[in-house]
Amino acid sequence: MRDNLSLDELRVQIDRCDSELVSLLAERRKLTEQVGQIKQQQGAALHAPDREAVLIAARRQQAQEKGVNPELVEDILRRMMREAYENQQSKLACTAPELSPIVIVGGEGAMGQLFAKQFRRSGYEVKVLDKGHQEDAADILSGAKLVLVSVPINSLEQVIEDLPALDPECILADITSVKQAPLKSLLKKHPGPVVGLHPMFGPDISHWVKQTVVACHGRDQAAYDGLLKQLQIWGCHIVSMEAKKHDQAMQIIQVMRHLTTFVYGQFLAKQCHTLEELRSCSSPIYQLELMMVGRLFAQSPELYVDIMLAQFDDVEGLLASYQDTFAQTLQNLKQRDKKALIEGFDKAQTYFSDSAHTFLAQSRGILNKANDAKVLDELAS
Numbered sequence: 001m002r003d004n005l006s007l008d009e010l011r012v013q014i015d016r017c018d019s020e021l022v023s024l025l026a027e028r029r030k031l032t033e034q035v036g037q038i039k040q041q042q043g044a045a046l047h048a049p050d051r052e053a054v055l056i057a058a059r060r061q062q063a064q065e066k067g068v069n070p071e072l073v074e075d076i077l078r079r080m081m082r083e084a085y086e087n088q089q090s091k092l093a094c095t096a097p098e099l100s101p102i103v104i105v106g107g108e109g110a111m112g113q114l115f116a117k118q119f120r121r122s123g124y125e126v127k128v129l130d131k132g133h134q135e136d137a138a139d140i141l142s143g144a145k146l147v148l149v150s151v152p153i154n155s156l157e158q159v160i161e162d163l164p165a166l167d168p169e170c171i172l173a174d175i176t177s178v179k180q181a182p183l184k185s186l187l188k189k190h191p192g193p194v195v196g197l198h199p200m201f202g203p204d205i206s207h208w209v210k211q212t213v214v215a216c217h218g219r220d221q222a223a224y225d226g227l228l229k230q231l232q233i234w235g236c237h238i239v240s241m242e243a244k245k246h247d248q249a250m251q252i253i254q255v256m257r258h259l260t261t262f263v264y265g266q267f268l269a270k271q272c273h274t275l276e277e278l279r280s281c282s283s284p285i286y287q288l289e290l291m292m293v294g295r296l297f298a299q300s301p302e303l304y305v306d307i308m309l310a311q312f313d314d315v316e317g318l319l320a321s322y323q324d325t326f327a328q329t330l331q332n333l334k335q336r337d338k339k340a341l342i343e344g345f346d347k348a349q350t351y352f353s354d355s356a357h358t359f360l361a362q363s364r365g366i367l368n369k370a371n372d373a374k375v376l377d378e379l380a381s
C-alpha cells in the first residue's frame, strides 16, 4: 500500500476494515449459534467463564503484540459475548424436566412473563394463573410440579392463602423482593418443598448470564435442586442466604437506594433547571446518575412505593442514621470544619478499601459508555 494516501483513500481503507469486521461478526455469530445448539442438546451452561478467561487473555496478549490497546480488545470481546448469550438463549437446555408443568401465579406481570418466557425457551410446559382466571385456579394448578408466585409484594400473602391445596411433591416458590414474611406464608400454605427466590434484576434484562438470584431455603432442598440447577444453566449465580439476613441487606440495597433516588428525583422536579438544561452541561458521571435516577421513574410507582412501604418499619433506624449522617455532614460544611469532613471521607474510604480502586477502574468503562450515549442522543435530536 502507498504511504501517502489521501483522506478519501484512507477512509476507503477504513471502510474496508470495518466491513471485514462486520463479516467476521456474522461468521462469529454463526459459530456461537452452533455452540448454543450443542449446549442446548448437552444440557451445558450458557456461561463458560473458564473459556471466557482463556479467550480474553489470549486476545489481550495478541493485542499487545500488535500495538492495539488490550482494553479495547477486551471491551469488544465482552460485547460480542453478550451478543452470544442473547442469541444462544433463544433455545435453552432443559435440565430439570421433572418441573413441568409449571404454573406462574401472576404470570401476566412483567417478572412473571420474563420467567414464563425463559422456562418456555427451555422447553418447559408453562401455565399462567392471573387475576382473570381465578375461577379456573384449581384446574390450572392441578398436576403442577412447580408453582412460582410472582405477584406484587402487598398482595402476596393473600394470593398464597387463596391458593388451592397443591400436590404434596409440588415445589412452591416465590420471587418477592423481601423473604422472611413470604417464606413464612409459603411454608404455612404448603407442606411440600418450598424455596424463596429473589432475582436481583428487573424485567428488562437482555439475558440471564451472571445475574444473581438469592435463594432462601424453605423445606426439602433436594426436591428443588433441579430448579436451582436450571437457573445456573441459564447463567445465573445463586447466592444462598438466610431470609433474615437477606431482608436486612435489602433494607440497605433496595430501600435506601430507592429512597435516595426517589427523594433526589422529587428534588430535581422542584428545581428551576429543566432536565435538558442539566443534561446539556452534565459530566459523564452526572449523565450516568441521571440515567439511574430516571430509570426508576420509567417504572411502576406502585412497585417502588410498595417495596419501600413493605419494609418501612424495619428501616426507620437506618433512615434515622442516614439523616444523622446527612445532618452531621451539613453541619461540618456550615462550620467549614475541613478536619471533620476529611475524617468522614476517611471512614468511608476505609469501608470501600481495595474495592474503591476496582470500582474506579470498572466505572471508567461505564462512564465512557454514558459519554458515548450522550453524543448519540445529541446527534439524534
Ligand SMILES: O=C(O)C(=O)C[C@]1(C(=O)O)C=C[C@@H](O)C=C1
Residues within 6 Å of the ligand: 032, 035, 036, 046, 047, 048, 049, 051, 052, 055, 080, 081, 082, 084, 085
Ligand atoms: O465458547 C462458548 O461456550 C460460547 O458459547 C461462546 C462464547 C463467546 O462468545 O466467545 C459465549 C459464551 C461463553 O460464556 C463463552 C464464550
